[in-house]
Amino acid sequence: MNKFASRFSLLMICIVHLVPFYLLLNMSLKPLTDTSSKWKPSGAMSLANFASAWNEAHLARAITSNLIITVCSILLVVLIGSFAAYPLARHRTKWNNFVYMLSISCLVVPGLTILVPLYKFMVDIGGMNQYWAVILVQVTFALPLTIFLMTGFMGTVPKELDEAALIDGCSRFSIFLRIIMPLLKPIIATIVIVLGVQIWNDYQFSVFFLQKPEVKTIPVALSGFITQYHSNINWVAAGCLVAMLPMTVAYLFLQKYFIKGMADGAVKG
């Protein structure tokens, strides 16, 4: 393929993939009265739609909810996951291999298949509309991948490190905290990105367990807003744009880590 054809195909790929975003941006800038074609650039740019979407969908509150749930879940996942992986990687008895297999097989359980009993259970333990309950569910479903990645990674850390520290009188637990933990940084980064994106965007659990307005996350708040105002299509566009903004900005600044992290998580998962 010659250079010109390559360049041209590259340009076409970019344009085709950007079309949905162009339409979204264009629509969110048009005033409600402007019913011209969605392709036609908006003449009078107005930010009124954003203000309406921001207020009507209560996005400020939703972003707070999202931050609380995502940050707490990720912290817990990294902590519980690395704790669980250490004995599984270092102390390979038959029983521990069984525990490892059990954790990994939870990887194939799609969360929604146990929706009915899980929902009933949440009601029974008073977990509806509670951050702690959703966080625990998110952590549970994020753990299998975390344990899998962490156990694999710890296998590459030389055992001699542990043995040397043990001889020097370090307790087993502090070996983990002081020697192993600091070495896990690369795999922790992968986990934070892969599961951070997943939990931040989660709709399937949040829509069932977070129904009170005060605790709704971004996708739940947005879907409620859209059901109510679906005829104000420009508001909907503005709402979508604002809702996807935090993750998109993070991605554009850290794209190298996002792309590498998510590919690593997928290949090793």
Next chain:
Amino acid sequence: MPSSQTHPIHKTQTAAKKGFVRKYFQSASALNLMYLPALILFGVFILYPLAKGVQISFTNWDGYSQNYTWAGFKKYTLMFHDKKIITTFKNTLIYGLGSTLLQNLLGLAYALFLDRKIRGLGFARTIVYMPVIISPLIMGYIFYFIFQYDGGALNDLVAVFGKEPVDWLSSGPRAVWIITFINTYQYMGIAMIIYLGGLQSISKEYYEAAQMEGAKWWSQFANVTWPLLAPAITVNIVLNIIGGLKLFDVIVALTNGGPGYASQSLSTMMYNLYFARQDAGYAAALGNVMFLFICIFSLTVLFILRRREVRM
């Protein structure tokens, strides 16, 4: 008490400290306490609900009342005669297999094309990958603007060519393929990145050797690239099948399972049975079947692909 360490210094140290408890906490087995929190979470939020779900599926529980009666296998036999459920299964297979096929074809084509040195490559990769990090729910809404009947972006284009506007989402089978297409558009970036990684890990020497023997592009692809990409293909196929079979958010945003029940997936159907039709027993039964279906399906595919990798 298990104590696996026999190093002299360690031994004298533990001996100096009295008591079983101390001794236990110094032993290697004590480390097993570290996975207790994870096991408790699995037990409480996965294994217990799984078992409870089996129990609920044999009842006619409506989802909220205190009383329910035993229904035996009724919900399961009902399922295989329920036309809506059969459509749902068909759709789920299209979502799973259709998007797997499209994502891999497009992902591989893009990777082959982008695996070279031209300006703007990084930019293109960023753009193609971007939808991956956006909520699939939002992606569904964005595409609603495109496929909408009244003033949708696609119908605006149709009008330019002087044709009558089409109600894209009014036909079930078409809606199913549109949803498959959106899922492909959103996640093909992952396939592309994994294939790019696979391509870059193939040593250039193979291609040089092939060129020396006068192999054309196609023969290089068939004899070098394709076999050496086998691990990347396995990962992509398994990942996309599981993702496609679980599809939920996009459908809720775009058609909500409509028209009628024509674009429901197993996930949305279960949601519908539970909350709209308040037939928790039926929903639980469908959940169990879906669980078995996804597990067996993805494990079989994984098994076949791994064997293929070994053969190649």
